Amino acid sequence: MKRSASNLTLVLFFVVLTFVMTAGVVLAWETFARDPFFSYVDRTYPGEENRRRRRDIQQRVEHFVISMLVDAVVVTLLLRLVDRKQRAVIESEERYRALFEHASDGICVASATDHRVTEANSKFCEILGRSPSQVIGRDVRELMRPTDDCPPAAALAEMLEGRSSGECEFVANGASGAELPVAVSFNTLSANEERLIILIVRDLSASKRLEADREQIRQQLYESGKLASLGELSAGVAHEINNPLNGIINFAQLLKDEQTERTPFERQLIDGIIEEGERIATIVRGLLAFARHDTHQLDEVSLAEVVSSSLSLFGRQFHKDAIRVETDIPADLPPLRADASRLRQVVVNMLSNAHHALKAKRSEDKLFRISARAVERGGRPFVRVEFYDNGVGIRQEDLGKVLDPFFTTRRDSGGTGLGLSISFGIIRDHGGTIFAEGAAGEYARFVVELPAAAPGEEVESAHA
Numbered sequence: 001m002k003r004s005a006s007n008l009t010l011v012l013f014f015v016v017l018t019f020v021m022t023a024g025v026v027l028a029w030e031t032f033a034r035d036p037f038f039s040y041v042d043r044t045y046p047g048e049e050n051r052r053r054r055r056d057i058q059q060r061v062e063h064f065v066i067s068m069l070v071d072a073v074v075v076t077l078l079l080r081l082v083d084r085k086q087r088a089v090i091e092s093e094e095r096y097r098a099l100f101e102h103a104s105d106g107i108c109v110a111s112a113t114d115h116r117v118t119e120a121n122s123k124f125c126e127i128l129g130r131s132p133s134q135v136i137g138r139d140v141r142e143l144m145r146p147t148d149d150c151p152p153a154a155a156l157a158e159m160l161e162g163r164s165s166g167e168c169e170f171v172a173n174g175a176s177g178a179e180l181p182v183a184v185s186f187n188t189l190s191a192n193e194e195r196l197i198i199l200i201v202r203d204l205s206a207s208k209r210l211e212a213d214r215e216q217i218r219q220q221l222y223e224s225g226k227l228a229s230l231g232e233l234s235a236g237v238a239h240e241i242n243n244p245l246n247g248i249i250n251f252a253q254l255l256k257d258e259q260t261e262r263t264p265f266e267r268q269l270i271d272g273i274i275e276e277g278e279r280i281a282t283i284v285r286g287l288l289a290f291a292r293h294d295t296h297q298l299d300e301v302s303l304a305e306v307v308s309s310s311l312s313l314f315g316r317q318f319h320k321d322a323i324r325v326e327t328d329i330p331a332d333l334p335p336l337r338a339d340a341s342r343l344r345q346v347v348v349n350m351l352s353n354a355h356h357a358l359k360a361k362r363s364e365d366k367l368f369r370i371s372a373r374a375v376e377r378g379g380r381p382f383v384r385v386e387f388y389d390n391g392v393g394i395r396q397e398d399l400g401k402v403l404d405p406f407f408t409t410r411r412d413s414g415g416t417g418l419g420l421s422i423s424f425g426i427i428r429d430h431g432g433t434i435f436a437e438g439a440a441g442e443y444a445r446f447v448v449e450l451p452a453a454a455p456g457e458e459v460e461s462a463h464a
């Protein structure tokens with residue numbers, strides 16, 4: 001409607017223009033050129049016999065000049081107008097193209113009938129890891145597939161056919177087979193009778209990663225909070241038990257030392273009381289160690305030395321049970337800021353657990369490996385130590401429990417479930433972290449991260 005109105009204005013404008021131009025040219029012709037030209041013709045073809053010829057020449061030239069001039073001016077104006085309109089269209093097209101190309105989201109336009117991509121910007125190709133030629137002409141449904149978060153197939157089909165708009169999560173299929181979570185919003189566009197769909201695609205992998213990291217930190221905080229309160233509880237219980245326990249052991253010792261005739265059975269009972277009492281005392285000491293927050297002297301400690309001294313204790317047993325032991329500790333690994341004897345306790349716990357796990361496995365290939373790397377955590381130097389073994393492994397559902405006090409799967413073979421919780425307490429006091437990975441029947445890996453001694457840093461006492 002608007003367009004035909006503006007066309008009419010344009011036609012009217014040119015009618016008026018042509019009229020005015022004609023009038024102007026006629027006026028100019030009559031004023032300046034008509035008389036000189038007519039007399040020139042009269043002079044050139046004189047006499048009565050040339051009368052008709054003179055009239056023909058004068059009239060034809062007059063018509064020709066007037067219409068030529070009018071046409072030349074009007075056509076020039078018309079061309080300039082067309083040119084201006086064309087430039088405006090090109091500029092606007094360029095602006096939109098730039099907007100399309102430089103958008104921070106991937107944009108693609110596809111036909112609503114056969115879903116083939118007709119246009120895609122470079123971000124879209126980048127997200128999919130494909131070249132434009134691998135995208136244009138392809139069916140949108142080949143480029144990405146819906147996830148469980150998507151609405152049902154019927155609703156999805158409506159969006160693809162451009163009958164409704166909406167947003168949902170997809171997995172983009174990259175050219176190299178890589179998969180990427182993306183948010184896709186569908187919009188409809190009608191152009192020249194053809195229905196098109198516009199897909200705006202945003203890469204979700206970074207935000208997904210962030211979410212996973214956050215979840216892991218939340219889980220770690222929860223774990224350490226749970227362990228801290230368990231530690232306090234067990235320390236309280238251990239304190240309460242310690243005194244009566246010492247009483248029991250001492251009384252039994254007194255009975256044993258008494259100069260009285262006893263039957264062998266009585267002597268066996270008394271020894272039993274002392275032995276079992278000592279066993280409880282060991283557990284209580286472990287509990288107290290788990291909860292202890294003492295001040296310890298932190299020195300620069302070489303991990304390689306701690307590992308080799310611990311292995312010299314256990315190495316023979318590993319050898320006896322045909323277990324390969326590998327260590328991969330770089331010579332230039334920075335020293336740890338640690339209490340050497342407590343750190344050795346952690347390493348010995350790991351050795352002992354791995355030894356049990358490997359011994360319990362019926363297999364020829366038994367491997368225990370300690371490896372270490374320098375890493376950075378929050379801008380500070382850390383050392384990451386991994387204790388790996390391919391023994392009985394850890395079941396998925398136990399991974400979150402192995403650090404808990406009293407969690408053990410080896411109760412029959414004397415497990416107390418305190419080794420890892422004590423190790424956890426020690427590592428925490430050093431400002432480090434520990435977590436477990438593994439799969440049942442395959443492997444167990446304990447990853448410990450401890451602060452390294454920064455070069456030139458004052459060694460201080462930790463007060464955890």
Ligand SMILES: Nc1ncnc2c1ncn2[C@@H]1O[C@H](COP(=O)(O)OP(=O)(O)O)[C@@H](O)[C@H]1O
Nearest residue numbers: 353354357402408409415416417418419420444
């Ligand atoms: N290397 C390992 N391989 C498989 N499971 C392990 C390993 N280390 C620890 N575990 C699991 O963690 C539990 C707790 O370990 P820990 O605290 O040292 O107690 P304990 O050795 O007395 O059972 C173990 O009972 C075992 O189930």
Ligand SMILES: [Mg+2]
Nearest residue numbers: 352353419420
């Ligand atoms: Mg243990």
